[in-house]
Amino acid sequence: MTKQRQITLKDIAQKLDISVSTVSRALRNDSAVNAHTKKAISRMAKQLNFEINQVAQSLHKKKTKALGVIVPNLTNNYFAASISGIQDMAAKKGYNVIICQSNESYEKEVNILRTLANGRVDGLLISLSRETNNYDHLQKVLYRGIPLVLFDRICNEIPVSKIVVNDYDGAFKATEHLIQLGRSRIAHIAGPEHLSISKDRLNGYRDALQKYGMNVEQELIRYSSSYEQGAVEQTNELLNLPSPPDAIFAVDDPAAIQAMMVMKERGIKIPEEVAIIGFSNDPNSAHTQPTLSTVAQPAYEIGQIATKHILDQIHQPENSISQTITLNTELVLRNSSK
Amino acid sequence: MTKQRQITLKDIAQKLDISVSTVSRALRNDSAVNAHTKKAISRMAKQLNFEINQVAQSLHKKKTKALGVIVPNLTNNYFAASISGIQDMAAKKGYNVIICQSNESYEKEVNILRTLANGRVDGLLISLSRETNNYDHLQKVLYRGIPLVLFDRICNEIPVSKIVVNDYDGAFKATEHLIQLGRSRIAHIAGPEHLSISKDRLNGYRDALQKYGMNVEQELIRYSSSYEQGAVEQTNELLNLPSPPDAIFAVDDPAAIQAMMVMKERGIKIPEEVAIIGFSNDPNSAHTQPTLSTVAQPAYEIGQIATKHILDQIHQPENSISQTITLNTELVLRNSSK
DNA sequence: TTGAAAGCGATACCAA
DNA sequence: TTGGTATCGCTTTCAA
Numbered sequence: 248m249t250k251q252r253q254i255t256l257k258d259i260a261q262k263l264d265i266s267v268s269t270v271s272r273a274l275r276n277d278s279a280v281n282a283h284t285k286k287a288i289s290r291m292a293k294q295l296n297f298e299i300n301q302v303a304q305s306l307h308k309k310k311t312k313a314l315g316v317i318v319p320n321l322t323n324n325y326f327a328a329s330i331s332g333i334q335d336m337a338a339k340k341g342y343n344v345i346i347c348q349s350n351e352s353y354e355k356e357v358n359i360l361r362t363l364a365n366g367r368v369d370g371l372l373i374s375l376s377r378e379t380n381n382y383d384h385l386q387k388v389l390y391r392g393i394p395l396v397l398f399d400r401i402c403n404e405i406p407v408s409k410i411v412v413n414d415y416d417g418a419f420k421a422t423e424h425l426i427q428l429g430r431s432r433i434a435h436i437a438g439p440e441h442l443s444i445s446k447d448r449l450n451g452y453r454d455a456l457q458k459y460g461m462n463v464e465q466e467l468i469r470y471s472s473s474y475e476q477g478a479v480e481q482t483n484e485l486l487n488l489p490s491p492p493d494a495i496f497a498v499d500d501p502a503a504i505q506a507m508m509v510m511k512e513r514g515i516k517i518p519e520e521v522a523i524i525g526f527s528n529d530p531n532s533a534h535t536q537p538t539l540s541t542v543a544q545p546a547y548e549i550g551q552i553a554t555k556h557i558l559d560q561i562h563q564p565e566n567s568i569s570q571t572i573t574l575n576t577e578l579v580l581r582n583s584s585k
Numbered sequence: 586m587t588k589q590r591q592i593t594l595k596d597i598a599q600k601l602d603i604s605v606s607t608v609s610r611a612l613r614n615d616s617a618v619n620a621h622t623k624k625a626i627s628r629m630a631k632q633l634n635f636e637i638n639q640v641a642q643s644l645h646k647k648k649t650k651a652l653g654v655i656v657p658n659l660t661n662n663y664f665a666a667s668i669s670g671i672q673d674m675a676a677k678k679g680y681n682v683i684i685c686q687s688n689e690s691y692e693k694e695v696n697i698l699r700t701l702a703n704g705r706v707d708g709l710l711i712s713l714s715r716e717t718n719n720y721d722h723l724q725k726v727l728y729r730g731i732p733l734v735l736f737d738r739i740c741n742e743i744p745v746s747k748i749v750v751n752d753y754d755g756a757f758k759a760t761e762h763l764i765q766l767g768r769s770r771i772a773h774i775a776g777p778e779h780l781s782i783s784k785d786r787l788n789g790y791r792d793a794l795q796k797y798g799m800n801v802e803q804e805l806i807r808y809s810s811s812y813e814q815g816a817v818e819q820t821n822e823l824l825n826l827p828s829p830p831d832a833i834f835a836v837d838d839p840a841a842i843q844a845m846m847v848m849k850e851r852g853i854k855i856p857e858e859v860a861i862i863g864f865s866n867d868p869n870s871a872h873t874q875p876t877l878s879t880v881a882q883p884a885y886e887i888g889q890i891a892t893k894h895i896l897d898q899i900h901q902p903e904n905s906i907s908q909t910i911t912l913n914t915e916l917v918l919r920n921s922s923k
Numbered sequence: 924t925t926g927a928a929a930g931c932g933a934t935a936c937c938a939a
Numbered sequence: 940t941t942g943g944t945a946t947c948g949c950t951t952t953c954a955a
Contacts, residue, residue, distance in 0.1 A: 253647075253704070253729075255932055266942045271934060281940060296725075300704040302649065303932030305640045306947050309591075313683070313705075321669045322662070331659045334686055338697075343705065345651070346684040348672055359676075366591070366638040366948090367651075367681065387634075391591070504872060534842060536874030593948055604926045609950060619924060641948035644931050704932090 254297045262291055274299070305366075313343040314557060315368035317359055319351045319376045319400065323501070324529045325546050326374065329398065332550025333372060340558055342369075353378035360384050370394040370557040375402060377439040394560035394567075398553040401443050408560070409571040410553040414444050414526075417542040417576035418451025418496065421524045424540070425494040426459050428522055428584060434467040434492035436481045436502050448498055448526065467492055471502070478505035486513060494522040494584070500529035500541055507535060507583070522584040537582035545574055592635045600629055612637070643704075651681040652895060653706035655697055657689045657714045657738065661839070662867045663884050664712065667736065670888025671710060678896055680707075691716035698722050708732040708895040713740060715777040732898035732905075736891040739781050746898070747909040748891040752782050755880040755914035756789025756834065759862045762878070763832040764797050766860055766922060772805040772830035774819045774840050786836055786864065805830055809840070816843035824851060832860040832922070838867035838879055845873060845921070860922040875920035883912055 256274075260267045265284065273280045273288040274297075280288075291297075305311045314337050318326040330346060337344045345368060349356040356376045361384070363371060371393060373385070377400075385405045388395055398410040425433050435452045438445030453463050469484055471477025478497065482505065485492055497503035503525030507517060515521055517537055525532060528543035552572060560567040594612075598605045603622065611618045611626040618626075629635075643649045652675050656664040668684060675682045683706060687694040694714045699722070701709060709731060711723070715738075723743045726733055736748040763771050773790045776783030791801050807822055809815025816835065820843065823830055835841035841863030845855060853859055855875055863870060866881035890910060898905040 253932090256934095257932080267932090268934080268943075269941055271932095272941090275934090279940060284940080296729075298699065298703045300644075300932050301700075302640060302643045302704045303947090304934080306638075306644050306932080306949095307934050309947075311640065321672065322665045324660070324662075324665075327660045327662075327665045330684075331686065334659065334684065335688070338685070338693075343683050343685070343700065345681050346668075346672065347676070347681070348669065350673070355676075361636065362639075362681065365636045366640045391634075531869050531872055534869055534873045536872070591948090595948080605949080606927080606951080607925055609948095610925090613950090617924060622924080638948050641931090642950080644933095644948080645950050647931075 253300065254295045255300065256297075258295060259288060259291050259297060262295070263287060309366075311367060311369050312341060313345055313368045314554065315363040315371045316344055316346045317349055317356060317363070317371070317373045318346070319349050319374060321346070321348045324531070325399070325499075325527050325544065328546035329374070329550035329553075332547035333554045334550075336551040336554035337558075340554075342558070349376040351376045351378060353381070357384045360388060364388050364391060364393055368393075369561050370396070372396050372398060372553050372557055374398050375400040375442070377442060380441045392564075394557055394564065396553050396557045396560070398549055399444065403443060406569050408556050408567075408569050410549050410556065410574070411444075411571065412544045412549070412574045412576050414447035414576075415451040415454075417526060417544070417578075418448035419455045420451075420576070420578050421496050421526065421540075421542050422452045422455035423459070424578060424580070425496060425522055425524060425584060426455065426461070428494070428518075430494035430522055431461070432464075432467065432490065432492045433461075433494040433496060434469070434485050436478050436485075436495060436497040436506060437468055437470045438498035438502075440470055445498060452496055478502035479509055482506040482509040486510070486515070492521060495524075497523065497525045500525035500527045500532045500539065503539055503541070503583075504529075504531060504535055507539070518582065518584050524584050528579055532579075532581070535583070540581045540584040541579050543577045543579045549574060591638065592633045593638065596633060597626060597629050597635060600633070601625055647704075649705060649707050650679060651683055651706045652892065653701040653709045654682055654684045655687055655694060655701070655709070655711045656684070657687050657712060659684070659686045662869070663737070663837075663865050663882070666884035667712070667888035667891075670885035671892045672888075674889045674892035675896075678892075680896070687714040689714045689716060691719070695722045698726060702726050702729060702731055706731075708734070708899050710734050710736060710891050710895055712736050713738040713780070715780060718779045730902075732895055732902065734891050734895045734898070736887055737782065741781060744907050746894050746905075746907050748887050748894065748912070749782075749909065750882045750887070750912045750914050752785035752914075753789040753792075755864060755882070755916075756786035757793045758789075758914070758916050759834050759864065759878075759880050760790045760793035761797070762916060762918070763834060763860055763862060763922060764793065764799070766832070766856075768832035768860055769799070770802075770805065770828065770830045771799075771832040771834060772807070772823050774816050774823075774833060774835040774844060775806055775808045776836035776840075778808055783836060790834055816840035817847055820844040820847040824848070824853070830859060833862075835861065835863045838863035838865045838870045838877065841877055841879070841921075842867075842869060842873055845877070856921050856923050862922050866917055870917075870919070873921070878919045878922040879917050881915045881917050887912060 256270045273285045347359045401409045469481035525541040532539035594608045611623045685697045739747045807819035862878040864880045870877035
């Protein structure tokens with residue numbers, strides 16, 4: 248199989264003995280081209296199997312028709328769903344999506360951002376790694392005039408559009424639900440301390456307790472140390488307390504599911520002894536035993552909305568203002584909190 | 586915030602009153618550049634916050650340092666894990682990954698392929714949509730000399746490297762396991778008919794039955810019609826048979842989980858009345874009630890290997906031969922088949 | 924060791 | 940309606 252050289256405008260021009268400019272115009276359906284010429288050109292293009300070179304086009308137009316996406320982890324259902332939303336919306340608008348995962352590493356995030364920002368993409372959608380608590384890399388991208396939108400794992404230090412769910416409200420509702428179930432020692436398995444989602448969910452939890460006149464006990468709030476197995480450790484700590492919790496609100500479904508595994512191993516009855524509720528409505532949560540109550544986040548929609556925003560910014564950079572869009576969550580009650 | 590113009594080699598050259606060529610050489614650490622000049626250039630580059638324009642570089646080199654990936658669906662755990670493997674390996678070798686989903690549509694797959702192949706990527710990794718049974722679009726890409734590797738959802742009609750698991754063997758082992766459990770009416774919830782994975786798994790199922798002297802009954806083999814809810818229908822059909830099955834081998838875990846839901850609704854005891862086993866070792870399968878037996882596929886590794894292969898082809902197109910790499914599966918026995 | 928100039932492929936301005 | 944030419948930013952050959 249001989250590697251076929253790429254067909255260019257020049258090839259078509261030479262075959263038809265006309266100029267490259269005319270070929271270019273004709274293929275873009277410029278009205279200032281004779282109908283006959285146009286027809287001949289498009290016929291020849293088809294015959295030669297011509298496909299335009301997007302790289303050359305990008306260089307000239309300074310537009311790549313590509314969006315960059317950086318997420319902590321692709322295998323997390325939440326991010327997979329968001330990306331699916333991003334990808335569908337981008338495709339609809341004629342954009343490609345370059346996806347990178349930071350693997351929860353700040354250093355990787357910085358590197359990826361640097362390479363993506365070098366003319367490869369017209370805009371960036373980012374969900375921050377759990378390690379990220381310095382935002383110079385984002386600031387740099389902004390300074391270079393590249394549109395940027397944060398989603399889910401955002402930070403408040405950077406003035407860009409952000410798409411999030413109402414984490415505070417979701418956490419509040421989840422905690423309130425456990426209270427109304429009659430639980431009195433409600434623990435919280437918290438997320439990485441400096442992430443805004445962790446803070447917001449923790450605050451929702453705290454405020455719900457306070458609204459119902461319950462104490463916020465520090466020993467019932469546990470932060471994870473490692474990402475993968477964090478909740479295992481936290482759950483064990485909670486269950487080992489002299490006075491263990493009778494309910495747990497976990498920062499996300501993976502954490503909740505880990506907690507459930509620990510409790511099952513220890514023979515603790517869910518929800519009779521300990522009720523539990525997660526966050527994110529991971530597909531897994533509908534299949535656990537017992538099925539897991541959770542707070543549903545519209546992941547796919549977040550991806551779509553974030554994409555719509557970045558495209559708006561790309562197409563009309565002048566009249567686009569940074570705004571934070573907060574979507575609502577929904578309590579999904581299942582058997583783990585009955 | 587004023588949009589900063591992109592810094593180019595020319596800017597550095599002008600500031601230092603030297604030529605663009607020298608700047609280009611220096612930044613690539615060409616030995617034929619005076620050490621002093623080099624130092625001055627790299628200092629200036631840093632000072633101006635210079636980042637090379639990859640699009641211009643790509644145009645010249647005819648290399649984009651990007652790989653294209655097309656999968657049917659990003660939210661499927663199997664594909665998410667494969668992509669994670671692709672992405673990690675690609676990043677390690679300095680490549681970006683452009684990810685697209687065909688949403689199981691042949692038409693979309695063709696379109697995506699067309700746009701990606703236009704100079705955007707140096708190679709393509711594809712897992713075919715369930716609708717795809719014409720391979721002209723792949724042939725075209727091959728003819729244009731763009732390296733191509735198929736993984737998981739492959740076809741045998743195109744002479745390229747393929748990375749798959751031993752679907753036949755996995756299915757055989759799964760079916761054999763059900764037989765050894767003492768089950769006598771073992772059904773198969775099959776995948777889309779023309780996909781090679783469906784065929785191979787079906788054959789493994791058939792041969793296992795035959796090896797043990799059991800009949801292959803057509804009524805116990807059910808193909809899904811729609812993708813999303815296919816297994817629901819198939820399961821109901823099976824359970825409504827005059828003589829329903831006492832075991833089910835499902836083409837993948839999502840299908841198996843759907844089947845379990847149907848059986849639970851109908852009050853059928855798993856595994857006492859009907860044992861079930863899936864395929865792919867989806868993370869969900871460890872959390873279902875009962876936990877789901879399955880056949881584990883090394884999704885992440887498949888992604889890594891596929892990427893290694895495409896990179897080999899890109900770097901040494903001459904001595905790369907098309908080969909099919911078959912990875913082994915592993916039986917994961919849980920409570921749904923005890 | 925350095926510079927000038929051509930070229931990658933497409934677009935757009937200015938002339939004709 | 941068409942063609943010539945400069946340009947996008949970088950690389951590379953040829954000459955100096």
